[in-house]
Amino acid sequence: MWLELIIRLLLSPYIFAPLIYPGLVTALAILLTLIWLERKFAAKVQLRYGPLYVAKQIGGAPQLLADAIRFMFQEVIVPRNADKVPFLLAPVLAMSLGILPIVFIPVAPGFAGILINFSLPAALALSALMPITIILMAWSANNKFTIHGGVREAFITIAYEIALFVSALSMSMLYSSLSLQDIVEKQALVPGILLNPLAALTFFVAMLMSAGKLPFDIAEGEQEIVAGPYTEYTGILYGLVMGAGYVQLYVSSLIFTELFLGGWHPLFEALGELYPPLGGIALFLKTYLVLAFAVFLRCVYGRYRIDHALRIGWRRLIPLSILALLLSLGLRFVGVVV
């Protein structure tokens, strides 16, 4: 009886969604496999093996697990000049703010941590909080490299945020709803990317900028400023800040999939009857593909100069996203989408 209660509690969307899928556990699993995949991809392109030595039979797949364990036992050094409370708090905040938008993202019809009609702006607004924690890290570490990285992050944030929001809102305009649930339902036949490819492009580029992935890993800027805002972090705190970027990428990929790639369609009804998120397994697969593509870009690109990235943000992405908005308006006017 107790067991049944616990299981029912665990399987209720209010617990299952934030904790297991698409929440914490899935995010962790994606973190562990995606970085491994990224390194294997890069290795394939660059004519080498990639991670190999932790469990050779499966191609070094648990490498990231081994790294995480090592992070756990590594000494955490707090610089003498650092502002200690924000320095220690910022990585935790970054990780939690990074994962928080997930409670608003439905993964199957009617299955979300918090099911509201404004899930799209709510998720975007929460994910927009994360750069503040990065600037907090940079400032509290009190190091010239971190401050430089923090300033870069601030610049970049302003450049991508507008384009990200406008291109997301152009999709909600197209489907005349602010709820991700409704937007996905209306893509049952035609995915949004076919109707408004412009918005998909701007959203994707802005998403790369927000996650700090190549070619926009400017705030991190290893070759110039060591690790940017993360320079002074060691041990598990470094693990957290490194993971936070990937978690952010995961969340925005989820939103990307729901806005442009038809979300959980095609829906597996039979599996869905067993347990709702199982029916929406297509969402997970599509998201993973988007993630894999995003991390693959590092094999092709170097790092943009910051003024070029800002120019891309202000002069290209924002006008293009406004064009996407107009495109949506036109499509609605013509009556392509009901």
Next chain:
Amino acid sequence: MAGGGNGFFSWKELTSPVSGEKVYELFIGPQHPASGHMRFIVRLDGDIIVDVEPDIGYVHRTMEKLSEGREYIKNIPLFERATIIDSNNITLGYVKALEKLLGVEPPPRAKYLRTILSEMNRIQSHLYGMGIAGIMLNHSTMFMWCFGDREIWIQLAEELTGARLTHSYSIPGGVRRDLPADFKERFEKAARYMERRLKDYDKIFFSNPMIRSRYEGVGVLDKDTAKRLGVVGPNLRASGVRYDARLLGDYGAYDELDFEVPTREEGDSLARLLQRVEEIKVSLSVIRQALEKLPEGPILADEYFKKLPPKLREKVLKTGRVKFPAIFATLRPPPGEAIARVEMARGEVFFHVVSDGSPKPYRVRVITPSFRNLVLLRYLPRGCRFMDLLAIYGSVDYFPPEADR
């Protein structure tokens, strides 16, 4: 503050540190992901570089002084450690000066073999430089590709000399080993692969619009300034000055081979990198010609070959591997001095050897190309953006151990 890195700075401007409240000072290196064995003291006004002070000497090994305590022949392995990736070129300068002092002339076949190894060194050294330039823009694919393909030339050099990097191949009056039997075919295979790969590099790196935006018009070095700063090597030629110590034709087999020294006019970072690509192509053609024209004959000058015991002489002829005659242990050049200039991958190296008649040199002065190109790191980044510093550093192909000696 100078704009865009044009215009020439006076000595006072170059040496007086810029400071003030607006200036943000960053110490980059020597413990830094991209600094190499050196430190940059960078002063920034916002994102614009006001001043860069390259602080060198972290890998200074007192080579000039060490050489005064060693016999002449032992200095060959010493000097090649200055530039381990370009070792035959740098030792060739020393050996050439030594041969001038001794009055020895290497046989033609040895000259050709030296040329072949020199050009192979040049190719792999350029690949090294291009790879480093790639990773400085965080382009890891270029880095890995260049370093992977460099391996082919290292292995080829190993077949010829027995060592991957520290060849010690050129010795006074000749070379240490003869060409292996199937070398020509193996070279041809490697050359074809390299030509194919250069096209791949072009696709992923040099024609990549993202990379071009980082390099084009960044760190422009005009012709006059390049001459005035005394820059050498590909950096000079990328600014449109046709100067190359190989053109003097007084060492190796360069006077008998037909090759064109490429130059470019733009003088920006992209030009400096593309210049290296062109030079790899030229080097391939030079090796091809040298292998074609390779004369038969001895690989060690007669006066030394005769000094070997008859049994050893036969063995050397049979195996193609030179055994050093006993006289090499205490070579005593007559008192006097000699200079030599040799074109290394990064530019011209200058050797000045002074002998007082003893078995050890009285003084050896080395001026390496990286040391002469260092001034660019002071001069070019001014007025550029902070992130351009690394683009310029990569394009100049500065190698700290070579400059520090």
